[in-house]
Amino acid sequence: MEGDTYSLAWKATSKAVRVTFHNPGVQEDPSCGPLLDAVAIKELPPLKSTIDNLVKNGGFEVGPHVFKNFSTGILIPSKQQDLISPLPGWIVESLKPDLPRLRWWQGRESAIAQVIRTVPNKFYVLTFTIGDAKNACHGSMMVEAFAAKETVKAGYVSQGKGESKTASLRFQAISDRTRITFYSAYYHSKIHDYGHMCGPILDDVRVISNSQMSSSLMVTPYCHE
Template identity: 60%
Template sequence: MELPRGALLLVLLAVAAAASSAGATLAVKAPVPVPVPAPVPAHAPPQPKDAEGLLINGNFETAPRKVNKTLIVGRHSLPGWTLRGHVEYVSGGPQPGGMFFAVPHGVHALRLGGRASASQNVSVRPGALYALTFAATRTCAQDEALRVAVAPSLSPPADVAVRTLYSADTADTWAWGFRASSAAAQVTFSNPGVQEDASCGPLLDAVAIKELPTPYPTKDNLIKNEGFEIGPQVFKNSTVGVLLPPKQKDATSPLPGWIIESLKAVRFIDAAHFSVPAGKYAVELVAGRESAIAQVIRTVANRAYNLSFVVGDAKNGCHGSMLVEAFAGNVTQKVPFESAGNGGFKPASFRFVAAGVRTRVTFYSSYYHTKVSDGVSLCGPVLDQVKVQPLKA
């Protein structure tokens, strides 16, 4: 049936209006952009998530995916770590052959054979100072060392000798400092030696990382980090303190502001497990004249200054006559302390005149001491609250 001419015109006008309305709607409603997530690096470094700063599987309690007796099979078999060479997954306690492995944190640890290594990638802040805390001990009769390296960084690798018995009944806990040079770094622990027995090598356990702030002197005290409150991570369940390796320069020392300039380590101790004169931390000089710390301060030539500090005992079984020697400018002061093992302390001070714009302040213990409980573990006097103040002319 044919529509009248007027009706047909109305139908055409309605279709045109609908098309126009649809076009206008399409023009207004532009496509909604879908947010694109930021690209994730293919090899993003894992982040320490433990409250004590442990690395991923830093205490090695997550077992490897494949083990042949104790030998870990596969470079990436141990979660969080990349392995090279003969690396064993061991448990603490008596071992076949009469050996005893001291595992201070948890049950398991790594044993690094000759030229073997374990490494992990971490995120760091370029230019910042960090301290790695880790437990280590030897497992064979011969001398052993643990090499610590971070790449890239501004700090060269260092070998930590694990042969000295600082703690006879357990593994020692150490700290090593480095300064980061990029946002990602690879932390590597390795055995630099080769022994007749390929399995012989140091035991590694409980690896943690901590960023350390930069301390500054004040107008009232020219010493930086005077109370040793800035230092490496101390594990809550550790009763042995943290050993600071010798020959650590100020720029990379795990004890910011201080130089570990001796042949043997000094011990960083906490108030939770030791007697500390003030604050939460102090330093124990554990190896006589071979255990010294120093700091270079800014001074004015020919101006007089007063150096004050506190000495005591850590209440850790270290008894006897102690003697701390302090050096500043051309002055030496000997401070005796009779330790009964009760955690006492005493203040000391002396005046010196600066010879130039830089003055070195040094402390060491004159005598060697061992704990009365075993006669082997090294110990010594405690140092805290170091202060240098300019005197009025």
């Protein structure tokens, strides 16, 4: 069965909650309607800070339930639609009504961000991994990352084999809060399925102070294998 997976989150206000699904009847043919299947409810644990990473949920390990039979990603609401995100720690932004897909994007219309605690004038290093979902998506992809006044464009040429590469960015904090933001610079579709949009996967997002970096490690704002 083909279909989209959606995720919504809420904060419980009582011991019992009623979950309701309603078909608003917007389809052209009244005899037709959507098929609802595979409903799951998952408790999201509170996030914990770690000494070696200022980013919370940097590996996206805390988030919506993933159904094994679906590989098209999970559609999650932007902050404009829902203040409580099913992806804790992250702010999902979208400039169009379509919902961004968890862990990969469909163009500049979608972005993901997080605000971290920093010390003004102190230097930090942002690292992250980009790759493909091993879903037959081929071609060039790019993620733009922003932190304080710095930015980096991380390019990746996908062969659809589930490979990845890392990128890094050194920045100087200008306040006690720093926003890190990721955009998908552009996207494309599968070679044999123009209706299936392809975009980069983001994973292993980390921010540490520059003093924590090994003196033997040179950090430069570009992608490396």
